[in-house]
Structure formats: structure tokens, C-alpha cells
Amino acid sequence: MSGPGISQEGSTTMWHYRNPVDIHAGRGALAQLPALLQGRRALVITFPEAVALGLDARLRSLLGDQLAAVETGVQPNPDVSWLAPMYERLWRDHADVDCIIAVGGGSVIDCAKAMLAPTPSGTFAELLALLAGATAPDAGRPRSLIAIPTTAGTGSEVTPWATLWDQARGRKHSLHQPWSWPEAAIVDADLMLSLPRGSTLASGLDALSHALESLWNVHRNPVSASLAVSAARDIITTLPLLLARLDDVALRERMAVAALQAGLAFSNTKTALAHSLSYDLTLEHGVVHGIACSFSLPRVMALAMGADDALDALLLRIFDADSTDAAIDRLTRFLEGLGVSTDPGSYGLDEAEWPQRVDQALQGPRGRNFITTGATR
Numbered sequence: 001m002s003g004p005g006i007s008q009e010g011s012t013t014m015w016h017y018r019n020p021v022d023i024h025a026g027r028g029a030l031a032q033l034p035a036l037l038q039g040r041r042a043l044v045i046t047f048p049e050a051v052a053l054g055l056d057a058r059l060r061s062l063l064g065d066q067l068a069a070v071e072t073g074v075q076p077n078p079d080v081s082w083l084a085p086m087y088e089r090l091w092r093d094h095a096d097v098d099c100i101i102a103v104g105g106g107s108v109i110d111c112a113k114a115m116l117a118p119t120p121s122g123t124f125a126e127l128l129a130l131l132a133g134a135t136a137p138d139a140g141r142p143r144s145l146i147a148i149p150t151t152a153g154t155g156s157e158v159t160p161w162a163t164l165w166d167q168a169r170g171r172k173h174s175l176h177q178p179w180s181w182p183e184a185a186i187v188d189a190d191l192m193l194s195l196p197r198g199s200t201l202a203s204g205l206d207a208l209s210h211a212l213e214s215l216w217n218v219h220r221n222p223v224s225a226s227l228a229v230s231a232a233r234d235i236i237t238t239l240p241l242l243l244a245r246l247d248d249v250a251l252r253e254r255m256a257v258a259a260l261q262a263g264l265a266f267s268n269t270k271t272a273l274a275h276s277l278s279y280d281l282t283l284e285h286g287v288v289h290g291i292a293c294s295f296s297l298p299r300v301m302a303l304a305m306g307a308d309d310a311l312d313a314l315l316l317r318i319f320d321a322d323s324t325d326a327a328i329d330r331l332t333r334f335l336e337g338l339g340v341s342t343d344p345g346s347y348g349l350d351e352a353e354w355p356q357r358v359d360q361a362l363q364g365p366r367g368r369n370f371i372t373t374g375a376t377r
């Protein structure tokens, strides 16, 4: 990863980009799954609707006797209250299975990441202690993950991060381990055709947020920046068209690739201020992640602009704008045009408290990635 002050055109700082995920993409790519297993048996983790959609039956027939079990009980926003019993059951009953196949949105892929590593006692509490900074227990080899997204949003198929929620305690855990990178990703837009409008909108805006957050980020480097600019431009043109034609597979595919590119961009930078602001909104007000991390983007962009000429140029290019105000206005109109309010009051937040929320969010782990902390809020 790069350090602060890097410029897009001529970098004066050394930088590094790495992503180890083996990516297979295109319509029908799901058929490559048995070959990717290379003879291993696997557990499938998927979302509840996969049964009615026939996806569960398709996976069973594709995998045959390579399939150890199918787990369909994944709800949106994986919560420790149900992750714990699932973790303990899957390690107790299937300790010999080497591979997990996650077929679903970010909730399924993040849930699967939590199921990868064994602990000495086989308890989820021990895994959470590891996330809290305890020394990694050596309890054997983690399983491999093949991630197959069915939403075009989180990019979790190409990142090592997982967000594990604890609604009862009003907090979240971030999983990030050397073993939590997927081994492979299969990005097949055919699997996204059944995604309803609300989740198509939220996950698409999550991807836009990932692209922009990887740009106004102290870890930005020339590779992450070009992926992010391409992703953001494609999302801005494609998402409104897709929301009017949910069954258009060409548009689904463009969004799938854009979300993948945004994932590749932030896999090396992490997110920044808009995500840091989002977590309390999801925990306290139940706002879905993709909306919570995108409604504030125009305000966050206003803070980011002016800090770094190269960043300003990238943002102006994304919005085909010739001034900061025009770019912010275009982003605001884009979100409002999709029915997403950019006013904190619409989410139960008090406008008077906004500056304080921003100050607090800047101090969080994601907020500290934000490119500037000096602007007036």
C-alpha cells in the first residue's frame, strides 16, 4: 500500500498493490466451480431465497458427491448471535471439509469468512478474542474460500475483510486475517438477475462508495485509483439504467464488473470516512449498509476536495465536471434521482450534531484513512 501524499500521475512515494484472488468472470462462469475444487469436498453457504430460486438445487447437482452440506440460514448483516452456533456446528460436524463455497451477497461471503479458521476449543468466542487482538491460536489449517457474489456491491469476493455485527451490544467486529482472502471468486451476472430493486440499489451504491472511498484515501496508489475511476464512472451510468430494467443481463454484468473493480481498488486501501460514518447509522437506525455508506458521499467529497490536486482531477474526471461545486452537485443529483436522500435528517440524525459525528468518525479506524482532516465541516 502507498503512503500519504502520492500523486496519480508521477508518484514520488513507493507503493505496492497486491490481490491474490483467482478471478473467473462472465455469464455462465458458475459452471467452472467443480473444476476449481480440484477434488476437494466443500460446504456451501448461501442465502435463504436460494432454495426457492432453484440455485440450491443447481449447486447440489453441479457438485454431486463433492458437496458435504448446504447451509441456507444466512440473514442480512451477519450477527454474532447466530454466527456463533453456526460456527460451532460447522466445525463440530464438518471439521474434515477443506473448502467453503459462499454463494450470496456480502452477508453470505462475510459469514463464510467467519467460518474459515478453527479455534482450539471450537468456540466462536475464541475467534472473537482473536479479532479483539489476542494472539492467533494455532488450531490447524484454515479452510479455503471460493466466493460467488449474487449482488453487485460489497466486493467481499476480492477482499480479506468481513464485517461481523453485534446488534445486541451496538457494535461491529472487523475480521481481517491472512487466511480471510478468498482463494477464488466466480463473478457470474446470471446469478444477480433475481436481486430485487431495493438490494440492487443499496449494493450498487455500496460499490460506488467503495470506489470513491479508495480515492480519498491515504493508501491510494495508481493501480487502485484507475480501478476506482473506471468503477465509479460505470456505476454512475449503469445503475440508473439497471434500476429501470432489472432483468437486463448486460446491465447486470456491467454492474458486476464495476463492483468487482471497486472491490479490487479498496482491497488495498480499505474504506474511509463515509463508511466510518455509516456503522452507527446501521446499528442505531437500521439503515441498510449500502444506503448508510453512500448518502453522505457528497458531504464527504466536499471535505476531500482541495486537499490534493491529483485527487481533485480524478474526482472531476469521474463526474465529467469542471469545478468542485459541479462535481458535488452531480453526485447529489445522482443520489437524489435514485430516491436516496442526502439529508442526514431523513435518517433520524440531527443536522446540528453532524459536525460532531464527522469528528468522531474521523477518529475511527476507517476514518483515519481519509485523505484530509483539516477542512471545515
Ligand SMILES: NC(=O)c1ccc[n+]([C@@H]2O[C@H](COP(=O)([O-])OP(=O)(O)OC[C@H]3O[C@@H](n4cnc5c(N)ncnc54)[C@H](O)[C@@H]3O)[C@@H](O)[C@H]2O)c1
Pocket: 047, 048, 049, 075, 076, 077, 078, 104, 105, 106, 107, 108, 110, 150, 151, 153, 154, 155, 156, 159, 161, 162, 163, 191, 192, 193, 194, 195, 196, 199, 202, 203, 206, 289, 290
Ligand atoms: N467484506 C467487505 O469488504 C464488505 C464490504 C461492504 C459491505 N459488507 C457487508 O455486506 C453486507 C451487505 O451485503 P449485500 O449488500 O451484498 O447484501 P446482502 O448479502 O445482505 O443481501 C441483501 C438481501 O438480498 C438477498 N439476496 C442476495 N442475493 C440475491 C439474489 N441474487 N436474488 C435474490 N435475493 C438475493 C439476501 O438474502 C438479502 O436478503 C453487510 O453486512 C455489509 O456490512 C462487506
Ligand SMILES: [Fe+2]
Pocket: 154, 206, 209, 210, 275, 289, 293
Ligand atoms: Fe461497504
